[in-house]
Amino acid sequence: MNGQAFTVHAPGRVNLIGDHTDYAGGLALPCAIDLGISISGTHEQGRVELSSDALADTVTFDLDPAVNIALIEPQWGRYVAAVAVEVNAAQGFTASATSTLPTGAGLSSSAALEIAVALSFGFSGSPMELALLGQRAELRAVGVPCGLLDQLSIVFGRAENAMVIDFADNAIEYVAFPNDLDIVILHSGQERQLADSEYAERRASCELAVKQIGPLAQASLTDVATLEGDLQRRARHVATECERVRNAATALRNNDPITVGDLMTQSHASLRDDFNVSTSVLDELVERLNTLSGVYGARLTGAGFGGCVVALCERGAINEPAALTGRGWIVRPSDGARQRAI
Numbered sequence: 001m002n003g004q005a006f007t008v009h010a011p012g013r014v015n016l017i018g019d020h021t022d023y024a025g026g027l028a029l030p031c032a033i034d035l036g037i038s039i040s041g042t043h044e045q046g047r048v049e050l051s052s053d054a055l056a057d058t059v060t061f062d063l064d065p066a067v068n069i070a071l072i073e074p075q076w077g078r079y080v081a082a083v084a085v086e087v088n089a090a091q092g093f094t095a096s097a098t099s100t101l102p103t104g105a106g107l108s109s110s111a112a113l114e115i116a117v118a119l120s121f122g123f124s125g126s127p128m129e130l131a132l133l134g135q136r137a138e139l140r141a142v143g144v145p146c147g148l149l150d151q152l153s154i155v156f157g158r159a160e161n162a163m164v165i166d167f168a169d170n171a172i173e174y175v176a177f178p179n180d181l182d183i184v185i186l187h188s189g190q191e192r193q194l195a196d197s198e199y200a201e202r203r204a205s206c207e208l209a210v211k212q213i214g215p216l217a218q219a220s221l222t223d224v225a226t227l228e229g230d231l232q233r234r235a236r237h238v239a240t241e242c243e244r245v246r247n248a249a250t251a252l253r254n255n256d257p258i259t260v261g262d263l264m265t266q267s268h269a270s271l272r273d274d275f276n277v278s279t280s281v282l283d284e285l286v287e288r289l290n291t292l293s294g295v296y297g298a299r300l301t302g303a304g305f306g307g308c309v310v311a312l313c314e315r316g317a318i319n320e321p322a323a324l325t326g327r328g329w330i331v332r333p334s335d336g337a338r339q340r341a342i
């Protein structure tokens, strides 16, 4: 309704373990976090005006299903316009966004923006439709053929729970996150670079591997050994990562943080050596974290190529994460995205 005020919120997510598995039909163990993007404003017929405290310049455009998204400036407006097309929006809004989520850090700021914008348009479909819409908007906006990890975590997050997602059928199982553990995130200071083209290349390799040996989540190391060169290493990462996710979920349920932490550190080594998406800065951070008392394990989180590392810690082990690299956070598993008419 024209003039109707609204406020929406979409959290970011941190992936505890299981990266570069979603688009290969594998498994991951993420949670939504208490850093995110909120948008407040009023509905308005036919146009969008959105400003942000985290991103430069105001996005303004008239709603038009035939809009040329590549021409929208500032660039972050392309996410907004892509969502408008996906929602088939007739009603727009004048609004402002506030964000506590760092951009380009592997904590899903673009997916959070897409989901928050979809809710701002008054999206009223099911949560699964909302997640799928966000994924299509990402492809439409910037051409990144992402999986569903970010969108499912953001939409289906639950306070004090991590979630095991099986991307074979997008089934979600919640796992209570122990009260006596902290999730610590440290920013490496490296904004993600080259991620888009390399991301698509990794995804294509995984798809090729699936064609040759079937679903990687079920592949044995003997199956993987029939592949050659880089393809073998990419597939080995996905196959072993899925097994690590299963084991980490069991260990979390059994309140065994030592095993979860070890699996996280093994995951980092696999992303570094087999999937080649780490950087020396991320590697050093993981090593450094693992020398600190009360840290069970650490790994890069998200697509890699820069961004953040995540560590599983005893509660209070690292009191001031920002003191370690300049930017850091202790986060708690949080509820998923929500909208509220006011």
Ligand code: GLA
Residues within 6 Å of the ligand: 018, 019, 020, 021, 022, 023, 146, 147, 148, 149, 150, 302, 303, 304
């Ligand atoms: C990005 C993508 C996700 C996922 C991760 C890696 O965050 O958007 O779909 O592939 O990288 O796990």
